[in-house]
Every structure is written in C-alpha cells, then in structure tokens.
Amino acid sequence: MEELAIQTDRLSKTYDGSNYALRDLSIDVRQGEVFGFLGPNGAGKTTTVKLLNGLLKPNGGSCSVMGLSSTLRSPEVHRICGTMTESSKMYGQMTGMENLIFFAETSDIAMPKAKERAEELLKRMDLWDARDKRLGAYSTGMAQRLSLARTLVGNPRILFLDEPTSGLDPESAKSVNSLIDSLARDEGVTVFLCTHQLRYAQDLCERYAIIEKGKLLVSGSIESIAKGARIFIKAAVRVPDRDQLEGFERDSGGWWKTDLLREEDMPRLLKKLVTDGHDIYEAKILKPTLEDVYFQYVRSGNGEVLQ
Amino acid sequence: MKTVSLAEQAVIRKDFHEVWDSNMARSTLLVVPLLMVVIIPIVFLVITCNVPPSQVNGVDQIMKMLPQEVRHFSIQQGTFYVMTNTLFPMFFLMIPLMTSTVAAASSFVGEKERGTLETLALTPMTLQKIFHAKVLGCVMLSAIVTAISFVSFAIVISVGDIVLGMPFFLNWSWLVCVFLFAPAVTVFGVVFMVLVSAKSKSYIEAIQTSGYIIVPLILLFIGQFAGVFSLNAPILLMISVGIIVVDVILWFVTARSFQTEKLLR
Numbered sequence: 052m053e054e055l056a057i058q059t060d061r062l063s064k065t066y067d068g069s070n071y072a073l074r075d076l077s078i079d080v081r082q083g084e085v086f087g088f089l090g091p092n093g094a095g096k097t098t099t100v101k102l103l104n105g106l107l108k109p110n111g112g113s114c115s116v117m118g119l120s121s122t123l124r125s126p127e128v129h130r131i132c133g134t135m136t137e138s139s140k141m142y143g144q145m146t147g148m149e150n151l152i153f154f155a156e157t158s159d160i161a162m163p164k165a166k167e168r169a170e171e172l173l174k175r176m177d178l179w180d181a182r183d184k185r186l187g188a189y190s191t192g193m194a195q196r197l198s199l200a201r202t203l204v205g206n207p208r209i210l211f212l213d214e215p216t217s218g219l220d221p222e223s224a225k226s227v228n229s230l231i232d233s234l235a236r237d238e239g240v241t242v243f244l245c246t247h248q249l250r251y252a253q254d255l256c257e258r259y260a261i262i263e264k265g266k267l268l269v270s271g272s273i274e275s276i277a278k279g280a281r282i283f284i285k286a287a288v289r290v291p292d293r294d295q296l297e298g299f300e301r302d303s304g305g306w307w308k309t310d311l312l313r314e315e316d317m318p319r320l321l322k323k324l325v326t327d328g329h330d331i332y333e334a335k336i337l338k339p340t341l342e343d344v345y346f347q348y349v350r351s352g353n354g355e356v357l358q
Numbered sequence: 359m360k361t362v363s364l365a366e367q368a369v370i371r372k373d374f375h376e377v378w379d380s381n382m383a384r385s386t387l388l389v390v391p392l393l394m395v396v397i398i399p400i401v402f403l404v405i406t407c408n409v410p411p412s413q414v415n416g417v418d419q420i421m422k423m424l425p426q427e428v429r430h431f432s433i434q435q436g437t438f439y440v441m442t443n444t445l446f447p448m449f450f451l452m453i454p455l456m457t458s459t460v461a462a463a464s465s466f467v468g469e470k471e472r473g474t475l476e477t478l479a480l481t482p483m484t485l486q487k488i489f490h491a492k493v494l495g496c497v498m499l500s501a502i503v504t505a506i507s508f509v510s511f512a513i514v515i516s517v518g519d520i521v522l523g524m525p526f527f528l529n530w531s532w533l534v535c536v537f538l539f540a541p542a543v544t545v546f547g548v549v550f551m552v553l554v555s556a557k558s559k560s561y562i563e564a565i566q567t568s569g570y571i572i573v574p575l576i577l578l579f580i581g582q583f584a585g586v587f588s589l590n591a592p593i594l595l596m597i598s599v600g601i602i603v604v605d606v607i608l609w610f611v612t613a614r615s616f617q618t619e620k621l622l623r
Binding site for chain 2: 136141156161
C-alpha cells in the first residue's frame with residue numbers, strides 16, 4: 052500500500068486552552084497529489100501547516116509527514132518539505148542570491164553546490180536579473196517568488212504553500228500557479244495548498260478539504276464533495292425559442308438546464324430530446340465549480356467526509 | 359571548526375553580517391569600546407600629566423586606596439594606578455557585556471521582529487543547533503571586540519606607564535578580568551538576552567531591558583570608591599566563578615525554553 056504523504060488524526064490545537072483553532076482534523080493526502088486546503092480567514096489553515104511542520108505542538112491527536120511524526124521529528128520533516136507561510140520572511144538586507152545560498156547551507160548543501168542550486172532557482176523563478184539586489188528592494192511578487200525558490204532549495208518531496216499568491220497581481224499569480232502545476236506534474240512533488248483563490252485551486256488541485264472555525268467540513272474530490280452538497284453536474288441545451296422542455300429550467304441566456312447524475316447520462320438525454328422532436332442548436336455539460344461547492348459548505352457549516 | 363556544522367557556520371556568518379548591517383548595533387560595537395578603553399583613558403592620562411595635583415579634589419582619598427607595595431608612588435603615578443585598577447576594569451568589562459547583549463538582541467530579538475526566525479525554524483536545523491549557532495556567534499563577536507579593545511587599552515595604558523615612569527600595569531586582577539570575568543559576562547549577556555527575547559517585542563525594547571544588567575557591574579566597582587570593599591584578584595576570581603555558575607544554569611534554562619511555539623508567540 053502506498054505511503055500517505057500527509058496524515059492527520061483528530062488533530063486539535065488551542066492557543067488559550069478554551070477556544071480551539073483546530074478541532075479533530077483528520078485528513079489524508081496522497082503522494083504526488085495537489086491537495087487544496089480551503090477555508091475563510093481564521094479557519095485554521097495556517098495553524099494546520101504549522102502543526103504539520105512541528106512549529107506548534109498539538110493539544111490532541113497526531114500528524115505525520117511521509118510517516119514521520121511532525122512533533123517528534125520536525126528537523127527530518129523539514130529536510131523533505133519546503134514550507135512557505137505568510138509569516139515566514141527572508142532576510143531583507145541580503146540579496147536574492149545570498150538568501151538562497153544561506154538557506155541551501157542550512158540544509159547542509161555546501162558551496163559550490165549551494166551557489167549552483169541558488170542560480171538554477173533564480174533563473175527558474177525569473178529572478179536572475181535581480182539576483183544581486185537586496186530583498187528589501189524586491190516587489191511583492193518578486194519576494195513571493197524568492198520565497199517559493201527558498202522552499203525548493205532542498206529538493207523537497209512535499210510543499211506546504213500557505214496563500215502563495217496572496218498580494219500578487221494576476222500575471223505573477225498565474226506564473227506562480229503554473230510553477231506549482233509543473234512541480235506537481237513533472238517532478239511528482241506533493242503540494243498542500245492553502246488558498247482563498249478558488250478558481251486557481253480548481254485548476255491545480257485534485258482533492259480538497261474545506262475547513263471553517265477549526266472544523267473540517269468536507270474533504271474529497273470535487274465530484275464527491277459536490278455530490279455531498281447536492282450540487283450536480285448539469286446538462287444545458289439550446290433549442291428553438293418556441294420549444295418548451297419538460298423537467299428543465301430556462302436561464303436568462305436562453306439555455307435549458309437540468310441536473311445530471313453522471314456525465315454518461317448526457318447522450319441518452321440528447322437522444323430523447325431529438326426523438327421528442329426538438330432541434331438542438333447547442334449542448335454542453337456544466338460541471339459544478341469549486342466556488343459553488345465551497346460556498347454551499349461554508350454557508351451551511353455542515354459537512355461530511357467523502358473520499 | 360569540526361564541532362560546528364556547515365549549517366551552524368552559515369547562521370554564525372549571517373548573524374555577523376546582520377549585526378554589522380545594523381547602524382545601531384555597529385555604532386555600539388565601535389563607539390562603546392573606543393570611548394571606554396581608548397578615549398577616556400587618554401583623556402585621563404592627559405589630565406593626570408598636565409593638571410597640578412594640588413588642583414585635584416580628593417587626592418588624599420585616592421592615595422589611601424593604593425596597596426602597600428605601591429605606596430611610594432607619586433600623586434600622579436598613584437592616581438593613574440588607582441584609575442587603571444579600579445575604574446578602568448569597570449569600563450573594560452562593560453565592553454563584553456554591551457557587545458554581547460547588542461549582538462544577542464540583534465540575533466534573537468531582531469530575527470523574531472523581522473519575521474525570519476520562523477523561516478529559520480523551518481530549515482532542517484534542530485532548534486538546539488540554531489540556539490548553539492546563535493549563542494556561539496554572539497560570544498565570538500563579543501570576544502573579538504573585547505580582545506581588540508583590550509589590546510588597544512593595553513597600548514594606551516602602557517604609554518601612560520612609560521610616560522609616568524611606572525611598571526607595566528598587567529597584574530593578577532587584570533588577568534582574572536580578561537581571561538575569566540570578561541568571558542563570563544559575555545556568556546551572561548547573551549543568555550540573559552535570550553531569556554529577554556521571549557518577552558521582548560522589539561530590538562529596542564530588548565536593549566533597554568539589558569540596561570539593567572550593567573547596574574550590578576557599576577555598583578561593584580563604585581563600591582571600591584565608597585570604601586565598602588576592595589576588589590583584588592581572589593575576590594574577582596570568586597565573582598567570576600559565581601557568574602560562570604550562573605551562566606551554566608541560565609544556559610540550560612534558556613536552551614530548554616528555546617522552543618518555536620514560545621518564540622513565535
């Protein structure tokens with residue numbers, strides 16, 4: 052059986068002894084997948100990342116990364132992980148190159164290999180021209196890319212990225228996302244992605260967990276969590292204006308829509324419409340978006356775990 | 359540096375640069391030693407050589423402080439001897455204390471203030487190694503500044519000794535100060551600052567708090583002028599050993615309390 056990349060079992064954390072920032076979180080992340088960890092501000096996403104990295108100690112439950120206990124073996128966890136949180140800054144008075152060389156050395160990569168690795172990452176992150184500039188003079192986007200480069204210094208097998216595109220313009224966000232995508236697809240890196248940006252998350256992630264007020268609302272693939280929220284895929288057809296379709300609803304754009312249980316039901320539905328004498332101008336399947344699903348769960352605050 | 363890993367060496371180098379890049383820390387590391395062991399002794403030497411003893415207040419009191427073996431000194435020689443062995447050791451010992459606290463404030467509190475401590479805690483280094491590297495870096499920096507200061511001080515005082523026709527100033531008390539008392543207060547300054555760093559929100563706040571540890575040092579040496587006690591080599595040796603014991607205890611306490619959850623709070 053394949054080893055899980057990340058596992059939490061009833062993981063709980065309270066900072067003041069009474070209010071729980073995280074309560075009984077149980078999730079599994081498979082190796083090589085991009086896992087979206089979603090939730091509003093203060094939901095417990097950053098706390099989870101810090102617990103998984105051993106920066107915080109849990110008040111209950113346990114967590115592990117590649118089978119290593121985050122609490123007991125955090126230095127070993129850090130050796131196989133790259134972690135970027137909003138509060139983990141780099142050295143403003145050092146240049147981009149010096150920062151990366153320093154973090155390579157803290158991972159026991161000696162010179163000249165540390166320099167080679169720093170050069171490779173600066174080129175990859177499109178920061179080569181700014182390599183000798185102090186980090187303090189970098190724009191937010193450049194600093195964010197340098198932080199991402201830092202997480203990659205030790206060739207990690209797992210990346211924890213907490214809001215990696217926060218504060219970035221759309222172009223920089225797109226380039227960061229495409230980099231995350233290529234790391235996952237081409238290099239098999241497992242990515243634990245905390246984000247608010249649901250559209251990007253849907254493009255990148257294979258499975259998701261949604262948390263609110265420290266509690267897991269749901270986890271699973273988009274299809275499974277959509278089903279749990281009773282949000283189905285829809286068939287949408289455009290027919291002549293005079294036609295009326297039974298069991299369908301007409302939207303303002305003139306499309307007739309109905310729920311489908313499975314994509315495989317679409318051809319049968321179309322055949323039936325044609326048999327019933329309707330001319331079909333256009334037809335499409337509308338899959339539920341992550342945004343639809345997310346707001347359904349966060350509004351109701353009522354979830355279940357679906358694998 | 360066999361006992362210091364590559365990662366620890368990187369942290370030490372980085373801390374050195376960080377202290378040097380901070381205007382406040384750099385000026386403290388340069389100005390305090392220059393003032394304490396070069397400018398003040400030179401000014402005092404010039405005054406001793408040029409102001410007639412009759413115009414100096416309290417000369418009799420100063421001469422009474424001379425030990426038996428140098429009672430034959432002239433007023434100028436006696437005054438210079440008393441200053442060299444009572445006031446200047448206090449000035450000299452302020453250097454390891456201040457440089458170590460300033461370096462530690464930058465290394466521990468400054469890192470926390472700038473949000474880089476969390477990033478450092480995310481590296482594969484154990485917290486013990488980070489602690490070890492940071493303390494070692496501060497102690498080394500302080501030791502270098504103290505050593506340079508002592509050499510500068512020795513030159514100034516030796517010139518004074520030659521000008522006033524006195525024997526070389528170095529005695530058992532000074533040897534204890536340089537080789538035991540100064541290293542002991544250096545480590546004390548660093549571990550004290552690590553303790554303070556858990557509570558301090560900013561570098562400036564930490565530096566202000568560190569001001570309290572200079573008070574006992576001042577009282578210790580002022581006590582001699584007040585005639586409360588006389589510091590000789592055996593007493594300085596005992597005080598140094600006492601500080602070393604406190605250092606060891608504080609070292610274990612601070613190393614144990616050096617936990618990410620506490621530091622990042």
